[in-house]
Structure formats: structure tokens, C-alpha cells
Amino acid sequence: MNPATSHQESRRAHLKSKNGCQNCKRRKVKCDEERPSCGNCTRRGEVCGRLDSSLSLTATQRAPSPQPPRRVPSSSESEATLPLPRALSADGVSSGMPSLTMLDLELLHHYSISTSLTLSADPLVLVRNYFLERAPQLGFLHPHVLYSLLALAASHLAHFRPESRRYYYAQSRARHTSATSMATPLLSDISTRNAIPMYCFSIMTMFISFASLRDQDHLPFHTDSVMPSWFGLFRGVRTVLEANNRAIYSSSISFLFHSTEVNRMWGSKQADFAALIEFQSYIQESTSEDEQSKQFLVEAFQDLRRSFYFFYGEDLGNEAKIRSLFIWMYKVPDGFLSLIRHTNSKALCIFAFFCVLLHRLEYNWWFQGWGTHLIERIHMSLDDVHRFWIRWPIQEIGWIPKRDGS
Numbered sequence: 001m002n003p004a005t006s007h008q009e010s011r012r013a014h015l016k017s018k019n020g021c022q023n024c025k026r027r028k029v030k031c032d033e034e035r036p037s038c039g040n041c042t043r044r045g046e047v048c049g050r051l052d053s054s055l056s057l058t059a060t061q062r063a064p065s066p067q068p069p070r071r072v073p074s075s076s077e078s079e080a081t082l083p084l085p086r087a088l089s090a091d092g093v094s095s096g097m098p099s100l101t102m103l104d105l106e107l108l109h110h111y112s113i114s115t116s117l118t119l120s121a122d123p124l125v126l127v128r129n130y131f132l133e134r135a136p137q138l139g140f141l142h143p144h145v146l147y148s149l150l151a152l153a154a155s156h157l158a159h160f161r162p163e164s165r166r167y168y169y170a171q172s173r174a175r176h177t178s179a180t181s182m183a184t185p186l187l188s189d190i191s192t193r194n195a196i197p198m199y200c201f202s203i204m205t206m207f208i209s210f211a212s213l214r215d216q217d218h219l220p221f222h223t224d225s226v227m228p229s230w231f232g233l234f235r236g237v238r239t240v241l242e243a244n245n246r247a248i249y250s251s252s253i254s255f256l257f258h259s260t261e262v263n264r265m266w267g268s269k270q271a272d273f274a275a276l277i278e279f280q281s282y283i284q285e286s287t288s289e290d291e292q293s294k295q296f297l298v299e300a301f302q303d304l305r306r307s308f309y310f311f312y313g314e315d316l317g318n319e320a321k322i323r324s325l326f327i328w329m330y331k332v333p334d335g336f337l338s339l340i341r342h343t344n345s346k347a348l349c350i351f352a353f354f355c356v357l358l359h360r361l362e363y364n365w366w367f368q369g370w371g372t373h374l375i376e377r378i379h380m381s382l383d384d385v386h387r388f389w390i391r392w393p394i395q396e397i398g399w400i401p402k403r404d405g406s
Contacts, residue, residue: 021038023038112136122319127256152211155211169216195240209229270309276308279301352393353390
């Protein structure tokens with residue numbers, strides 16, 4: 001410092017820091033420099049842009065040096081950005097891969113050693129390896145896939161680290177927002193070249209939505225709707241699967257869709273215990289619905305009985321249960337979903353039976369809480385007549401209505 005500099009200027013220079021968040025600098029707001037994410041970025045749900053100049057890997061630092069390598073601090077110590085090599089976009093054109101922070105590397109590590117292993121209970125090694133190995137490999141070529149993996153890993157940590165839940169959910173939202181902004185332009189032109197990464201992104205998006213129930217800053221419902229946002233997202237998965245004359249079914253990941261006991265037995269098996277038979281008879285004998293609506297209701301409930309078979313009939317394992325649930329969500333008519341959106345009472349009753357299956361899958365961390373949460377919302381939306389018809393789902397879930405009957 002120049003000796004002629006005034007004392008006031010000297011004090012002001014002493015208070016300045018070069019380690020503040022880049023996002024805060026851009027907005028010209030004070031950064032608290034908290035690690036691994038500053039308070040401003042945590043509140044806004046953004047990936048923190050703090051760049052510790054002593055840790056950033058510039059081209060100069062990557063050059064050979066006679067000095068011994070320096071220890072790279074953990075994510076709790078730094079958010080240094082690590083630029084990745086350029087990658088191929090979904091259309092095979094070279095594009096810039098966004099830089100990763102130290103927290104991103106922690107999330108990628110967590111996905112590899114933990115999160116990926118929770119996404120499938122299928123005994124087939126191919127299915128487990130898809131999430132463990134092939135999904136990250138896709139991510140290195142397609143940024144929207146990579147950021148969706150990181151977002152899911154952050155949601156996983158939010159679930160198991162309640163003391164830091166809000167922070168990790170904010171990190172998950174930030175990364176998924178980035179992934180979605182990259183993927184959205186591709187949705188209008190799903191080709192044979194980008195169908196597989198788009199499918200992976202869609203599946204991760206669905207898991208992220210399932211896992212969002214405990215996110216205090218994110219509503220998993222649209223306004224006052226009973227239908228959660230992940231049901232609509234599942235229709236997006238169907239769009240990807242049916243693009244290009246269902247070409248993905250004969251692609252390199254065809255093993256994810258074919259040759260399962262659930263597929264072979266789906267059309268020939270249904271659960272037939274009393275609660276299901278009685279409610280289906282009630283729908284079929286109803287005179288309050290037009291014929292088209294009745295057809296949607298009957299078709300949806302008959303398929304739901306097929307899913308029930310894999311929970312209450314022959315036990316083919318946990319993966320069969322999950323597959324049967326997803327098959328129902330895949331096959332359910334659009335007209336039935338429209339009835340739910342318009343709070344059709346019989347459609348809501350069918351959705352209450354669906355909640356029983358959700359509840360029985362709560363050993364999966366991303367499903368936890370959904371059965372109880374949805375049955376409560378459904379109960380509040382029904383009159384006393386239709387509440388009678390969901391007594392069995394309520395009993396199976398073990399939910400207790402409030403004393404005032406609401």
C-alpha cells in the first residue's frame with residue numbers, strides 16, 4: 001500500500017475480501033462467506049458462486065510444477081470450481097460443460113456410493129449398474145443428466161441429514177433448475193440420439209419430485225390440487241418412451257423395460273379381495289357419471305387391481321411392486337387424470353386406494369410420507385358419502401382423521 005494512502009482508505013481496504021461469492025459480487029450485496037454456501041445463495045436456492053482464489057484450478061496451477069501438490073480441502077472447506085472438459089451435447093455437437101464445485105463433487109461421490117443403490121431393488125445386475133455406472137457416464141456427455149444426478153443426491157442427503165435439510169434441498173433445487181433449463185429445448189425434438197439421456201433425466205426428475213415432500217420451500221402440488229406434481233412428470237416419461245415409434249424399447253437400455261414377471265403377468269392377474277370388488281361394483285352401478293367418465297373410472301380401477309396383485313397376491317419381490325405401481329401410472333387414461341383434477345369424487349376414491357400401495361412402498365426413502373399425506377388431502381376433499389368408500393384405504397394406511405371430521 002502506498003504510504004500516502006489515508007488512514008480511512010487503509011481501514012476500508014483491510015475490510016475487503018476477495019473470497020466472496022461471485023453471485024453476491026454480481027448483485028453488489030454483502031457476502032457472509034459461509035461455507036460451503038453463503039447465506040444469500042442458500043436463501044435463493046442457488047449454486048454458490050464463491051471462488052476461493054487459493055483453490056481455483058487455473059491453467060497456470062495445472063501446469064507442471066516442482067512444488068509438492070497441495071491438499072484440496074473438502075466441500076465443507078471450499079466451493080472451488082473445477083472446470084470439466086468440453087462435452088458432447090444431446091445432438092452430438094461440442095458444448096461447454098458447466099464447471100463443478102467441490103460440493104458438486106461431494107454430491108457425485110454420494111450418488112455413486114449411496115443414492116444410485118437405492119433406485120432399484122432389481123436382482124438383475126444390469127439394472128443396478130445402469131444407475132450406478134451408465135447414468136453418470138451419460139452425465140459426463142450431457143450436462144442436464146449430470147445436474148439431475150447431483151440434484152437427486154442432494155435430495156437424498158436432505159432426507160438423511162435433517163439438521164441440514166433446508167440447505168440440501170436448496171442445493172437440489174438449484175441444480176435441478178439448471179438441468180431443466182438445459183433439457184427443456186430438447187423436449188420438442190426427441191430423437192434417437194437424445195432419447196436415452198432424456199429418459200435418464202426424466203426418471204431422475206421424477207425421483208426428485210417424489211423426494212420433495214419434506215422441502216419446506218417447495219410445494220409438490222399445483223395450487224390446491226390433490227394430484228402431486230410427480231404424476232404429471234410421469235406423463236413426461238411416457239412421452240420420451242413413446243417418441244420415434246417407441247425406438248427406445250429396442251435401444252441399448254431395452255433391458256429396463258422387457259422380460260420382467262410383472263410385464264408377463266399384468267394382463268392376467270388381478271387382486272380380488274372384498275374391498276376392491278365392492279368398490280368396482282359401486283363404480284359400475286353408478287348413475288351419476290356419464291358413460292365416458294365411467295369408462296375412465298372402471299379402466300383405471302381395473303388396472304389398479306392388477307397392481308394390487310403384486311402387493312397382496314403372489315410375492316415377486318420389492319422391484320415387482322415398484323414396477324407394478326409405475327405401470328399403473330403409465331397406463332392410466334388421461335381422462336382419469338382429468339377427473340382427479342376436477343375433484344371427481346369417485347376418481348379421488350380410486351386415488352385413495354392407490355395411496356395404500358404408496359404407503360406399502362415407504363421403505364424407499366423417496367416414497368416416505370406420501371401415502372399418509374395424500375389420503376389426508378383426499379379425505380378433506382370428499383363428502384361423507386364418498387368418505388365411506390375410502391374406509392378400507394384409511395385402515396390399511398393407519399391414518400386417523402381429525403376429530404372435527406375434516
